[in-house]
Amino acid sequence: MTKGYVRTDKRKNDELRSPILAKVGVVPNADGSAQFQIGKTIAIAAVYGPKKMHPQHSQNPEKGTLRCTYNMNSFSVEDRIRPGPSRRSTEISKITEWALEPVVMLNKWKNQVVDVHINIIQADAGTRCAGINAAAMALAHAGIPMKDIVSSISVGKIDKTLVLDLDKYEDSIFEDGEGSTDIPVTMTPSGEITHLQLDGRINKEQLKEVLEMAQKSCKEIYEIQKKALKDAIDLGGKN
Numbered sequence: 001m002t003k004g005y006v007r008t009d010k011r012k013n014d015e016l017r018s019p020i021l022a023k024v025g026v027v028p029n030a031d032g033s034a035q036f037q038i039g040k041t042i043a044i045a046a047v048y049g050p051k052k053m054h055p056q057h058s059q060n061p062e063k064g065t066l067r068c069t070y071n072m073n074s075f076s077v078e079d080r081i082r083p084g085p086s087r088r089s090t091e092i093s094k095i096t097e098w099a100l101e102p103v104v105m106l107n108k109w110k111n112q113v114v115d116v117h118i119n120i121i122q123a124d125a126g127t128r129c130a131g132i133n134a135a136a137m138a139l140a141h142a143g144i145p146m147k148d149i150v151s152s153i154s155v156g157k158i159d160k161t162l163v164l165d166l167d168k169y170e171d172s173i174f175e176d177g178e179g180s181t182d183i184p185v186t187m188t189p190s191g192e193i194t195h196l197q198l199d200g201r202i203n204k205e206q207l208k209e210v211l212e213m214a215q216k217s218c219k220e221i222y223e224i225q226k227k228a229l230k231d232a233i234d235l236g237g238k239n
């Protein structure tokens with residue numbers, strides 16, 4: 001791993017933020033729900049459905065529809081965010097659907113829709129990944145048929161150094177040298193990539209390293225997600 005940059009929070013370059021906390025059943029009125037926290041970033045996902053798709057012309061007779069809505073709460077960041085949809089939230093909602101769709105068995109609920117509402121209640125970068133982690137757990141908690149759950153993490157390049165799980169400073173404020181590149185990755189436990197975004201420059205060797213770092217930490221996150229789901233079952237089904 002390349003060295004050079006020293007992290008402000010003294011984390012090792014391949015170290016996830018702490019705490020990582022996962023819990024299901026946090027929204028009793030939803031069909032399934034989960035909260036996922038990594039460092040200071042907290043996401044809550046609530047799943048409703050499967051239910052009949054309205055308007056009717058949007059129904060797909062061949063497969064079900066997974067509809068994700070990502071929202072960053074106004075006071076989740078230092079500068080208040082204007083409430084309501086934005087270009088950014090629309091993009092992240094779509095990306096979340098694409099990250100989850102490969103593991104959700106959409107053919108099991110034709111003509112119907114499953115709604116996933118993701119709320120970021122506190123943001124310190126990595127919110128799309130935290131949202132995907134919460135959504136994957138919430139879908140499983142709702143009993144939506146899935147091949148597996150997915151786990152998501154962001155790997156970054158700070159100047160020339162690869163670092164895991166960027167915080168807000170590393171994601172958006174660091175500008176020295178080559179600046180900062182954020183690479184969110186979502187994977188199945190077997191390492192199949194369902195989502196990868198790369199907005200910046202990186203060479204082939206470093207990208208390979210990024211995927212190795214992502215796979216290792218997605219496995220760690222997967223174990224935490226799995227434990228949260230098992231704990232809920234041990235407590236007697238849905239909370």
Ligand code: CDP
Binds near residue numbers: 088126
């Ligand atoms: O959150 P994520 O890393 O997935 O997406 P981003 O668009 O790269 O945003 C990085 C971080 O910038 C967010 O997690 C927030 O902490 C912050 N942000 C903000 O302060 N105000 C916004 N309107 C958007 C993002």
